[in-house]
Amino acid sequence: MSAEQGAASASSLPAGWQPGGAQQAAPLQRSPLAGARVVLGVTGSIAAYKAVALASALTQAQALVDVILTREATELVRPLSFQAITHRPAYTDLFHLRAETEIGHVTLGHEADVVVIAPATAHTLARLALGLGDDLLATTVLATRAPLVLAPAMETNMLLHPATQGHLATLRERGALIVEPGYGHLASGAVGAGRLAEPEAILDAIRGVLARGGDLAGWRVVVTAGGTQEPIDPVRVIANRSSGKMGYAVAEAARDRGAAVTLVTAPTALRPPGGVQVVRVATAAEMCDAVLAAIAQADALVMAAAVADFQVAKRRSAKIKKDGRGLTLDLVPTPDILAAVAARPAPDGLTVVGFAAESEDLLANARAKLQRKRLDLIVANDVTQEGSGFGTDTNQVALLDRWGGEETLPLLPKLAVAHQIWDRVRALRERAASAR
Numbered sequence: 543m544s545a546e547q548g549a550a551s552a553s554s555l556p557a558g559w560q561p562g563g564a565q566q567a568a569p570l571q572r573s574p575l576a577g578a579r580v581v582l583g584v585t586g587s588i589a590a591y592k593a594v595a596l597a598s599a600l601t602q603a604q605a606l607v608d609v610i611l612t613r614e615a616t617e618l619v620r621p622l623s624f625q626a627i628t629h630r631p632a633y634t635d636l637f638h639l640r641a642e643t644e645i646g647h648v649t650l651g652h653e654a655d656v657v658v659i660a661p662a663t664a665h666t667l668a669r670l671a672l673g674l675g676d677d678l679l680a681t682t683v684l685a686t687r688a689p690l691v692l693a694p695a696m697e698t699n700m701l702l703h704p705a706t707q708g709h710l711a712t713l714r715e716r717g718a719l720i721v722e723p724g725y726g727h728l729a730s731g732a733v734g735a736g737r738l739a740e741p742e743a744i745l746d747a748i749r750g751v752l753a754r755g756g757d758l759a760g761w762r763v764v765v766t767a768g769g770t771q772e773p774i775d776p777v778r779v780i781a782n783r784s785s786g787k788m789g790y791a792v793a794e795a796a797r798d799r800g801a802a803v804t805l806v807t808a809p810t811a812l813r814p815p816g817g818v819q820v821v822r823v824a825t826a827a828e829m830c831d832a833v834l835a836a837i838a839q840a841d842a843l844v845m846a847a848a849v850a851d852f853q854v855a856k857r858r859s860a861k862i863k864k865d866g867r868g869l870t871l872d873l874v875p876t877p878d879i880l881a882a883v884a885a886r887p888a889p890d891g892l893t894v895v896g897f898a899a900e901s902e903d904l905l906a907n908a909r910a911k912l913q914r915k916r917l918d919l920i921v922a923n924d925v926t927q928e929g930s931g932f933g934t935d936t937n938q939v940a941l942l943d944r945w946g947g948e949e950t951l952p953l954l955p956k957l958a959v960a961h962q963i964w965d966r967v968r969a970l971r972e973r974a975a976s977a978r
Contacts, residue, residue, distance in 0.1 A: 575752060578605045579608070579654050580657075581686070583660075584624075585659065586612055587661035588729040589661040593624075594624065598627045600628075600745065608628075610633045612634075613634070614663075635678060658690075658693070671713055690718040691747055691748055691751055694723050698736045724740070747817070750797065756798065761800070761801040762804075763803055763804070763843070764804045765789055765793040766847035767788070767806070767846050769786070770823070770828075770847065774854050783932035787933070788956050789805070790810070791959070795957060799964060806847070833845075833883065842893040845897060851875065853873065854872065894917050895920070896915055896919075898920055899925045919943045922940045935955060935956060938954070
């Protein structure tokens, strides 16, 4: 990021933050959906019932949701269902006047931050591609300059028909984001492509569209997560208790602020945030290779993964049988990923963030690791503290930077901690840019 970009983004830094100085509290969590005006179009697919769950998820994320139902959609789901969930009117009439001086489709289109149509039938896609304006939803799309997100749902042959594919291609060329339908059981009883994407996937797509104007827009970041596993034999591994929740939260926060995110993840039970590039690895050596490849064009690397410190000197090719005797393993160090990053030519100005999970002497051990690993920032937590250990949804951390800054945060949700980390990274990058 250039010095000009850094200066421009400084206005959204938390009040009082300066690298190396005492800080004030920043907002705990941020979401591109909070306060966003979302127009949700619902059309006449049997999957229209899923739009109720999507409207609920959007509302719970603090979006302001205006639902428009086509005439065919009202045969499948009632407007009252959406009104009860969104606490806002649901619209069906092209000539509905929200006020004496407000024409519905024009006002809805102008106010929208994003227009989403889920489900989008073949008929709707055709009308949008042709620019028809014969109902409230179509005219709202014509009247808006907001991004358009489309989630098609239809029978497989309808989806694959050249006309439908042509309309989808036209809409993509105009900038619409298509949330690809899934494969599964369809209303016809057949199994195939055309099933409406799940609400979580559509929600992720909406987040990604709204995040394009975020304060990390234009950044490329790499985040590692989870605990690596070092095989002993084909069955057993050396592992740790990391759940991956902190690293996934860091990736989610960066995505929600507009960054292009590569998530290098060891095995976890978590669903990766939508809209990020996921690279799955198992061992420390695999993670090292993936990180070195991913940072080639990156602005920041956040090493949130719990990388195993040791691996067996020689892996067994067959399962070790239990015979009542003890077992001695010869352990050797795993690759030091941060040392490899420091030794490799990296993009100019790469900001590197490390983590320190400690059980004693938290600040002293963290400061030593910060210097030893040549980090810009380190996030340290005492894993023995309640709510701050492995597998929790909260974390209490101390943030230490290479200019001597030191701050201990209160116990926070991990997503809130992640946003605090990105605030610090932005400030550190601005400082580095101004010093050049």
